[in-house]
Amino acid sequence: MTRFLTCIICFALSLALAEPSFAQTAVPGLRGSDDPRRVNAADDDGREEAETPAGVNPTQSNVFALRPSVNIAEEEDGSTGLGAVGRVQPVRPFSDRITAVTRAVPLAQGGIDDTVFGGDTTFDAPDGIRLGSFILTPQLTVTAGYTDNTSRSATGGPGSLYRIAPDISLTSDWVRHQFDASLRGSYIGYPGNPDDDDIFGSAAAGLRLDITEATRVDADISYGISREEDGSAESLGNDTFIHEGNIDLGVTRNVGLLAATAAVGADRRVYDSDSTIESGRDNTVYSASLRLGSNAGGLLTPFAQGSLLFRRFDQTCSDSICEIRDADGYELRGGLAIAAGPKLVGEVSAGWRLEDIEDSRLQNLSGLVIDGSLVWSPSRLTTVTAGIGTSFDATDIDNASGSIIYSGDLRLAHAFSDRWVGEAGLGYSYRTYEGVSIEENTLTGFGGMTYALTQNVALTANYIHRRFESSQDGGDYTENAIEAGLRFRH
Secondary structure (H helix, E strand, C coil): CHHHHHHHHHHHHHHHHCCCCCCCCCCCCCCCCCCCCCEEEECCCCCEEEECCCCCCCCCCCCCCCCCCCCCCCCCCCCCCCCCCCCCCCCCCCHHHHHHHHHHCCCCCCCCCCCCCCCCCCCCCCCCEEECCEEEEEEEEEEEEEECCCCCCCCCCCEEEEEEEEEEEEEECCCCCEEEEEEEEEEEECCCCHHHCEEEEEEEEEEEEEEECCEEEEEEEEEEEEECCCCCCCCCCCCEEEEEEEEEEEEEEEECCEEEEEEEEEEEEEEEECCCCCCCCCEEEEEEEEEEEECCCCCEEEEEEEEEEEEEECCCCCCCCCCCCCEEEEEEEEEEEEEECCCEEEEEEEEEEEEEECCCCCCCEEEEEEEEEEEEEEECCEEEEEEEEEEEECCCCCCCCEEEEEEEEEEEEEECCCCEEEEEEEEEEEEEEECCCCEEEEEEEEEEEEEECCCCEEEEEEEEEEEEEECCCCCCEEEEEEEEEEEEEC
16 A cells, blocks of 8 residues: 555656646636636626636546435545544545535536635646546645644654645546546655554546436446544554445436436445454445435425445354344435525435344444535635534444444635635534444544645645544543645646
């Protein structure tokens, strides 16, 4: 994995610095958009409207957006990273939430207005590298800093750190249809404590086929690797890496005033640790869902969704002591899609989920499901995002049927100029294990700034406070970390 990330880093750096810059120059009069090439005109309420030119390249790929899957066992889909439950979950770009909400908007609606501030500097907005009908956008961030807890554990000590984070996206430039692919990585090194070095990586691809004006096909595939929280009841003090794979296929059809989406998916999780004991948590969840909603437009669009779930574990039982954890279940939810123009867009839903576990000695895994993601733009220079999510995760803890994770975050981004952007956020996650008395809480605070030095290089700095609390003795810890460095773009 280390060699893999090294190759990614070298590739991203070479693309970012190899040839003359095609990054955008600042336009007169800062506007709240991630595309400074647009020509603006003020509307009645002081906001700006944009004329969309051909071949606009988004700064970030949209494949990290909200997915139709309901079975992924992680923090909120489209999360910005502040509500994460893993040890290594980098704070995602602010634009991810905006993109996620854009994809969640019904087919017949226009999505988020292009004038909404995307949370990034526009002075160094990249053009990318054109490859036929695709645009490749490389980015590399290198930072150094200090943390008072290198291992993120109750016994962790202080130390210096460095982070190398490549980000490469490939986006189609087609009149119809859309293809996106992204590759992200983060390697954190602690020179004084090399055993605490961390690796995070993700790869994703998404394809949208506009069959007709009323029919759309979406296909998504993704893979991610992250390190499990050391203080978690699952880790048992071992270095455990979580491998996650997902594939989803959905068809959306508008029929009169009704919009319907049928989707199937599979989510795979594998736990790799330095323990000699094979993990009993490795499993795959298969799902089939149907969503029905209004296609009449308006500020509020109601919808209802039902899903069938089938969880299958790799480990099979060979004796009567072993617990058979395979489960069949369902999820029902109802919600509202919100489309109040450029100022407020999003989706909220609530429902119930049940996983009926095959082993009668284990109680069923069931609970309330709450999900939502909102983007509020009070001005052309300020954007606020909020999200909440629910996930169900497997476990091999004796007498426990699984865990339920509720997570959410709130983030604010403001542009002081086309070169200078500030950001702040707060995230929280609560995890409870069904069948045993184990609870875990994670609180994360984040503040940062970005200043574009040139059209290719920006200065970044951020501070993160993290507090983890567990009902298990010896799991609690806090961390304070500060980092500063450079971001390179092409």
